[in-house]
Amino acid sequence: MKAFLPILTSTILAFSAATADAKDLIRVAGNFAIEHSSSLAMGVFKTELEKLSNGEIEVNIFPAQQLGGAAENVQAVKLGAIELMWVGTAYLTRTVPELEVIGLPFQFETREEAFSIVDGPVGAALDGKMAAEGMTSMGYMELGFRxxxxxxxxxxxxxxxxxxxxxxxxxxxxxxxxxxxxxxxxxxxxxxxxxxxxxxxxxxxxxxxxxxxxxxxxxxxxxxxxxxxxFDFISVVANEKWFSGLDAAKQKMITDAMHTAVSFQRELAAKQDAExxxxxxxxxxxxxxxxxxxxxxxxxxxxxxxxxxxxxxxxxxxxxxxxxxxx
Structure with missing residues (x-):
């Protein structure tokens, strides 16, 4: 991990220099394959946010472990080396053990039951636990039945x-x-x-x-x-210090764009799983x-x-x- 972080930092600095004229740059890392529904959803997030911001916010997506594995992405977001990630929720349980409460064996019969829990009071309580660890929860996608x-x-x-x-x-x-x-x-x-x-x-x-x-x-x-x-989830997580430092208008644009992306992913995930x-x-x-x-x-x-x-x-x-x- 110590060897990885300098490499990650230098990679990010290189991309930052290449886009120095952008008013705002959001880097989003994930370990899922490019063809996976969650990676495609991040493309939707990019399109939606750049449209909502009239190009004032630029989004760079790094799927398929381009910025390291899942555990490395978690550390990078916690440290603020990158702004956002999408990651299997299980990778966050070492930092936020309470997330294990939505990963119990044979807990859910259907995906609808699973999402009713994370979209309700339980999900809100878990979001609070993540915030205490320096991470802002942006929503839950479907990883699915394992x-x-x-x-x-x-x-x-x-x-x-x-x-x-x-x-x-x-x-x-x-x-x-x-x-x-x-x-x-x-x-x-x-x-x-x-x-x-x-x-x-x-x-x-x-x-x-x-x-x-x-x-x-x-x-x-x-x-x-x-x-x-x-039944497993994908957590979309932002660095809390970065996100809270944005003005209210930009926060809303980001959350609105992510809501669109998460909805897209859940629908596509069910289709991909069936096939x-x-x-x-x-x-x-x-x-x-x-x-x-x-x-x-x-x-x-x-x-x-x-x-x-x-x-x-x-x-x-x-x-x-x-x-x-x-x-």
Whole structure:
């Protein structure tokens, strides 16, 4: 990380010099593939904001790990080296552990349920937790229901998961879930994932179908199942000091443009997810649907994880979550 930051700084300075005549410059970093719905949504953000500001604000988008991996982007935004990022919410849980409350196993049945939580009082409370860490939440996009892939065997029963070395995001709740399933979970930044699978360092990973597709994982993975064990979000986050330092008119333009982008992404994400499984099987992956019996076993084995996670988080937030979920 120490070696990365000077490189990031010099890269940003070079871009800043090239656009010195711009009245305002916003640099936005992400680790998702260019074809992913979230990266396309950032293109919408750029177009909308530059239009709303009559060209007075220029937006430079850096997708596909151009400014480092997810963990590096989080640090860069916290430090103010870049203004904005879009990142899997799990990468923020080491900084804001309360975000784990929206990443519990088998928490949501539908994407509509998931967004009703982050768009309501729970999301507002989490935004406050992020602000206390120097980050302004700009909205939640869909990452989606996470599905399991591996290179060893099709997942037909719970015993097939036992012993598999599975890459997960750096999220304690996620790691605990796979330990309960008997797997050997490994926290790893996404920038290392493809090569780790290609070299056999790990057996598999878990991601939404659309991510598995656009990231090229069928090239290095054989089996895929619709485990749907977590519904995951993408957080759009700004450096709080930078954003609060803008005048009210510019803040509104940015939030309005981001609202348009997030709405666009959620709609496109649902479409991409629906189409992705066919693309995975067409690319050569073997699909094994999770049986009702296996689904019930997965829920049973991981039921204690939610209880354990909630016990170490803000009690007031947990009470709010339970109340909103009950609705």
């Amino acid at each position: 599905q399991l892939t591996n290179n060893v065997k099709p997942i037909k029963e719970i015993e097939d998961i036992a012993g598999l070395k599975i890459r997960l995001q750096p999220n304690e709740t996620h790691l605990a879930t796979f330990r309960k399933l008997g797997a050997n979970p490994v926290a790893m930044d996404v920038k290392e994932l493809y090569s780790a699978m290609e070299q056999g360092v790990i057996d598999g990973q878990e991601n939404p179908f659309a991510i598995i597709n656009v990231a090229g994982y069928p090239e290095v993975q054989k089996y895929v199942s619709n485990t749907g064990h977590f 992705a499984l066919d693309k995975l099987t067409a690319a050569g992956m073997t699909y094994t649907a999770v049986s009702p019996e296996l689904a019930a076993k997965l829920r049973e084995l991981t039921s204690s994880v939610a209880v354990e996670t909630k016990s170490r988080l803000d009690a007031e937030l947990v009470t709010l979550l339970d109340a909103e979920t009950a609705k």
